[in-house]
Amino acid sequence: MHLTAERGWVNDPLAPTWDGSRYHLFFQYVPDSTQWRTGCHWGHAVSDDLLHWRELDVALAPGDGDDGVWSGSLVRHPGGWRIFYTSVDAADQQLGRVRWADSPTLDGPWTKGEVVAETPRGLGVTAFRDPFVVAEPGGWRMLVGLSLDHAVAAVATWSSPDLSRWTYEGLAASRPSSQVDPVWTGSLWECPQLVEVGGRRHLVVSAWHDGLLHHVAAAPAGPDPTVLAPAQWQQLTAGSGYYAPASFVDAEGEPGLVFWLRGLHDDEAVRAGALSVPHRLGRNGDRLVLRLHPAVTTAARSRRDGSNAALAEPSDLAVAPFRARAGGATVLTVSYDDGRVVVEVGETRESVEAPSAGVQVLVDGPCTEVVTLGGAVAHTLPGPTWWDDDADGASWRWLP
Known part of the structure; x- marks a missing residue:
């Protein structure tokens, strides 16, 4: 039930999507390796029931100007589907660029396009990656995770009327790593997700610091997309298992998360890493509540x-x-x-x-x-x- 590759390294889940007939789930993937490498791909799997997954061909691979194809997100538009991903240069892995790839269907093939966002200047950015794109009235909103001077975690934001022309609008949220009350959130927010739960938007981030992966945190966000003003932080996960969740809307229109499940290694099978089963998101006041997805619980016998x-x-x-x-x-x-x-x-x-x-x-x-x-x-x-x-x-x- 925990999606892993037939062979290779798996980490971040990417762009879980219900296409109207089945679920698609992409994931960071290094073929034929039990160790992470710069040259990540986007793996691809499909499911009819959120329980059993079938691995398909790789969706995106390094090349055409990418030394690595790192995490990002996916949206539907009138011409089909567009992936926004982190294009990585091996000479400076921490400072990625946001590039897109298009396909008329989720099964591909995917055609790479332009770089649409790069590291904002003048802020002391020391890490930049993981675009998350979501529709908003009159256009589109993009968040990208970053670190400022190795000490402040932040998300920068861009807007677009058409998914091609993007305008930088500054930092939407930031928090120093020295701030620990009530929850510490690291010096870099990886895989930022903006999730609407019960009519309220929440920012979900993965806390990274000094080269180490920690936990997942969340906070309710304000209505202004350029100033998210997250407050009342909570820790969604504990321990070294869960990290880097990707959000989705299921077939019932309800919000959920899929996590990277760290620590699974099978050297004999040349396989490492897995993804969690899907989780459903709810709210208790201003706090998010995780539950195993009903697709899991109702199947139990x-x-x-x-x-x-x-x-x-x-x-x-x-x-x-x-x-x-x-x-x-x-x-x-x-x-x-x-x-x-x-x-x-x-x-x-x-x-x-x-x-x-x-x-x-x-x-x-x-x-x-x-x-x-x-x-x-x-x-x-x-x-x-x-x-x-x-x-x-x-x-x-x-x-x-």
Whole structure:
């Protein structure tokens, strides 16, 4: 259920899209490698149900002026579809350029076009990447993540009437890495997403600092697209599993996220990295709430039938912890302690401030996802994992 490549390195999910008949999901991809490299491609997969994915041919590859084809987004326009991606020069990887590629259908082929946005001058920009484009009244809005002097995370913004002519309109939001209350958000915002949930826009960012990837954070945004004024920051994820989510609108018109799930390595199969199952976004006041997508939860059943993917929903962790075993040994424990849901997987222990009820636990071979009403934790186990039939604290429901 966790999308990975037949062979190669997978990281950021890109442009999940419902095209009216099936879902498309692109992803950062390095063929035939278990290590990240500059020369990233855009991989491509499709699904009818958000559960099972079929890998297709690569959508975009380096060449034609790109040493690497890095993260970005996708929009539909009257002539078809347009990808906006980070075009990378190997000599200066941190300062990308925004370039587009067009196709009449999501199945390609994709034809590369012009560079439409570059690093703003005079701001001390030390990193620039990951365009996110969204429609707005009378045209289009683009956000790009950046770092200023290695110390301030920001998003810059451009507007366009036609997806071709873009006008720089300044910094839409910024926050110094020295600011930690209530949440620290790093010195670079990677993969910025502007998501509308329950009639309110939220800025979702991935916190990067000093070469390290951290967590995903979010904040409600103001109505002015040129001054997002995010406030009341929250941490959406904890630990080293989730990163770089991409937003989408599903077939029911509801907002969701798909995350990169770090840590999965299979050197024998020459495969590394995976993507999370899809999540649905909701709101509790000004805070975003993650839930496993209904496509996942409604597919769960009591019969195992050879499956090694399962869902459990403990009624209240304050009453009893949840424990899952593999080969008779406890591998995953989810408990409650002093207002926090605590997730222990192998030697790793993470926690999130959340209620003791409303917890969802998903396993799929070595991939684990624990989703609470206060945030989510993911982890990947080393090597293959065959889960035992029974767990303590809640029953498994198996996924096809």
